[in-house]
Amino acid sequence: MNTQNSRILVVDDEPDIRRLVCEILEDEGYEVYTAENASTAQLLKQAKIPHLILLDIWMPDTDGITLLKEWVAEDASLCPVVMMSGHGSVETAVEATRLGAYDFLEKPLSLAKLLLIIERALEASNLQIENAGLKQQLVTDIEPVGKSATVARTKDHLKRLAQHDARILFTGEAGVGKEMYARYLHNNSSHRDGPFIDVAVGSISPENSAVEFFGKEDNGRVHVGLLERAHKGTLFLGEIGDMDKETQSRLLSALESSTFLRVGGSVAVQVDVRIITSTRIPLEEEIRLRRFRQDLYYLLNEVIIDIPPLRDHGEDVPGLLAFYVDYFVNQEKLSFRRFSMAAQNFLRNYSWRGNVRELKNLVQRLMILGVGEDIELAEVKSALGTVVSDFASSSSVPDFFNLPLKEARDHFEKAYLEYHFEKTGGSVAKLSTAVGMERTHLYRKLHSLNIKV
Incomplete structure (x- = not known):
């Protein structure tokens, strides 16, 4: 975000200060809103969603320290708040920063210092947002x-x-x-x-x-x-x-x-x-x-x-297989494996009822459960013929048959719900109809089985 397009809320009961600060900041390219008391500040904060707040400590209704406490308590992602006061003390400044204020400015304001602190606060806030979203950005950048x-x-x-x-x-x-x-x-x-x-x-x-x-x-x-x-x-x-x-x-x-x-x-x-x-x-x-x-x-x-189904452009399957192999190696630190040419040719002509999502799940399953660097055709056919719950195999019983009843039931319910969840395209509403469970109870069940919605 360009910091000079940021929204700044100026909260001060002195009209001359509000006017001066507003003019200076608007000249710098900021979008500025002003409030003369705490109640107006609350309304503007909710309506305008500022990127930074300049907050006076002494105001006629609610003082700035009390207002800061309320904002910090109600909003974990509160924007930077810079406190201002003409009657400040070291104790007041320490208390403000301890509560979460970014910095403290004494009046009369040094305009050069004001602009510098605002610029640093906005840059620090943007950096924090970017760092918090780094993992999300990795997903975002995928084409x-x-x-x-x-x-x-x-x-x-x-x-x-x-x-x-x-x-x-x-x-x-x-x-x-x-x-x-x-x-x-x-x-x-x-x-x-x-x-x-x-x-x-x-x-x-x-x-x-x-x-x-x-x-x-x-x-x-x-x-x-x-x-x-x-x-x-x-x-x-x-x-x-x-x-x-x-x-x-x-x-x-x-x-x-x-x-x-x-x-x-x-x-x-x-x-x-x-x-x-x-x-x-x-x-x-x-x-x-x-x-x-x-x-x-x-x-x-x-x-x-x-968006056409994968079966309509099967020539993209080899590229998708390579992409998701690299994805799971880099994101989940799984051991590298490669699909043989026979396996790739077979998958190019596979029906892919679950489309790209099914392909991604197949790659992940083969990389977690398989052994060796090469993924051969027989292993692919075996994996495609195995339903999530492993009930498709008549020659052996699932591993969870050896568990106590409660744990075995949890394993079955998780596999059963994941299977139907994928069939219904990730819709809880459709899943509720498919499995015959009321939606409120279904949400609780999905949460208890750690199934991501």
Whole structure:
């Protein structure tokens, strides 16, 4: 993020100081908001989401130290706060920094020192965010793999679309890599320096959906939702057809007005975020069955990009196999293995019902369970013929048959749910229907078995 495009909130009860600091910072290219007391500061902090706050200690309603305590308690990712005071002491400065303030400035303000501290605070904050997201960035930088005309054409189309803010709806079978293509679009867009937030819509329970998407205000505490977390970036909503009707209505309103209210809030929040969505099911049918809003559908699919199944471009399979071997060697420190030419040729013509996700899982399984550097055709056929639970083998029983009943049941339930989870494309709503379990109980079961949603 360019620090000179940052939003700064100046909180001071002296109008001359507010005006002076505002003029100086705006001349430097910052976006500045001012508040004369703590209550106004609270409202602006919630509505504008500043990157840095200049906070006076002595104010008529609530003092700056008390306000800082409240902000630190309610927001673990609080932006840098620089305290200001004309009646400061060493003890006050120490107390402020102990509570989490970035620095302390005495009045009358040295404008040169003020600008230097602001610049350093914003740079330090950006560095902290970058370091925290390093692992995520490794995933973000991955491009769709393949040299076929199909992949090349899709990537070229997305590069051109990335220069515009049209909302994209990705369609295609489960596992084709819609999220990866969405990341590729984000990385080539003007939002590339902002966050890429992806969420599987079906993994959010209807009871918590509004709070998760739009945030919540409760007794002055703010829970930031997905839309605010994606500010200046991209929010990718995977399997949008799984969204409940109430959240559909709220999202429609937010897209039409470019603002929204947090649950329990009264101040309109405005964010700059690009919405990208995906679906594996025909939304037209969901609309006909009155499960999905037609007006929301038209807002989200300004452009539709269909990602073809892997079986339609089998020539990319060898490249994908090599890519995921390198990925698991580098990311999970697994021992290197290579697919023989016979194995690669066989897999080029395999049906890949689970598409790229199935291929990735196959590579991981062979690298964890296999022995030796070469992966031969017989080993591949054996792995493809083995269901996750290992029940396909009639000549032997699964290892967990030798465990106590409770542990064996956990092993079976985990394998059973993972198998159906993959078949339903990672949708908790579809999984609930497939296994006949109420969604609230299913969430608890997935959590207890450590199955990532």
